[in-house]
Amino acid sequence: MRFxxxxxxxxxxxxxxxxxxxxxxxxxLMLAWMNAEAVARTLAEGRVVYWSRSRQAFWRKGDTSGxxxxxxxxxxxxxxxxxxLLVDQTGPACHTGRRSCFFTAVRDGxxxxxx
Amino acid sequence: MRFxxxxxxxxxxxxxxxxxxxxxxxxxLMLAWMNAEAVARTLAEGRVVYWSRSRQAFWRKGDTSGxxxxxxxxxxxxxxxxxxLLVDQTGPACHTGRRSCFFTAVRDGxxxxxx
Numbered sequence: 001m002r003f004x005x006x007x008x009x010x011x012x013x014x015x016x017x018x019x020x021x022x023x024x025x026x027x028x029l030m031l032a033w034m035n036a037e038a039v040a041r042t043l044a045e046g047r048v049v050y051w052s053r054s055r056q057a058f059w060r061k062g063d064t065s066g067x068x069x070x071x072x073x074x075x076x077x078x079x080x081x082x083x084x085l086l087v088d089q090t091g092p093a094c095h096t097g098r099r100s101c102f103f104t105a106v107r108d109g110x111x112x113x114x115x
Numbered sequence: 116m117r118f119x120x121x122x123x124x125x126x127x128x129x130x131x132x133x134x135x136x137x138x139x140x141x142x143x144l145m146l147a148w149m150n151a152e153a154v155a156r157t158l159a160e161g162r163v164v165y166w167s168r169s170r171q172a173f174w175r176k177g178d179t180s181g182x183x184x185x186x187x188x189x190x191x192x193x194x195x196x197x198x199x200l201l202v203d204q205t206g207p208a209c210h211t212g213r214r215s216c217f218f219t220a221v222r223d224g225x226x227x228x229x230x
């Protein structure tokens with residue numbers, strides 16, 4: 001079956017959440033959002049392009065920072081309303097300089113830095 | 116710093132996306148949604164409780180299917196608007212009977228079953 005980005009299930013803003021995972025280590029790096037055009041561009045370029053909700057603009061990951069995400073494989077879930085991006089991440093994925101955005105754990109009711 | 120579920124950044128429906136990952140293999144299993152009470156219940160019980168958007172009710176994963184998600188660790192991202200749940204998943208996570216919901220890949224412009 002041909003894949004049509006427009007046949008994904010987008011929310012009322014026209015967006016779908018995309019989870020980026022380092023393809024070889026399994027580390028979950030970040031979650032961001034895509035619209036249909038960002039999905040199409042990501043597949044066409046082999047580089048991850050998100051939709052920035054705060055800037056209301058395409059966000060070609062790494063254009064400013066150099067921290068590019070090369071797409072290894074795109075997957076969709078059973079409901080077609082979420083994407084999993086297997087990527088090869090150059091440098092940190094997080095704007096804080098951490099490899100992953102998920103560097104805070106909840107342990108014994110408190111926040112702990114595990115980054 | 117104490118962790119307060121209400122201090123997470125929820126969307127305009129009062130929900131936050133939660134990515135479930137098998138803690139030891141790194142497999143990304145599914146993405147679902149939580150409200151503040153679901154986050155609190157998950158931490159209190161050590162079992163993952165989502166908020167079902169379709170049923171508008173708490174969804175204590177595995178209560179019907181037996182496919183429980185035991186919480187190993189909860190993490191939050193740098194923006195506090197997404198959760199990563201390291202879990203121990205009993206059986207399949209997906210309602211289709213697949214281990215992971217992300218069993219469809221996009222390869223050469225077509226959908227491929229990789230589950």
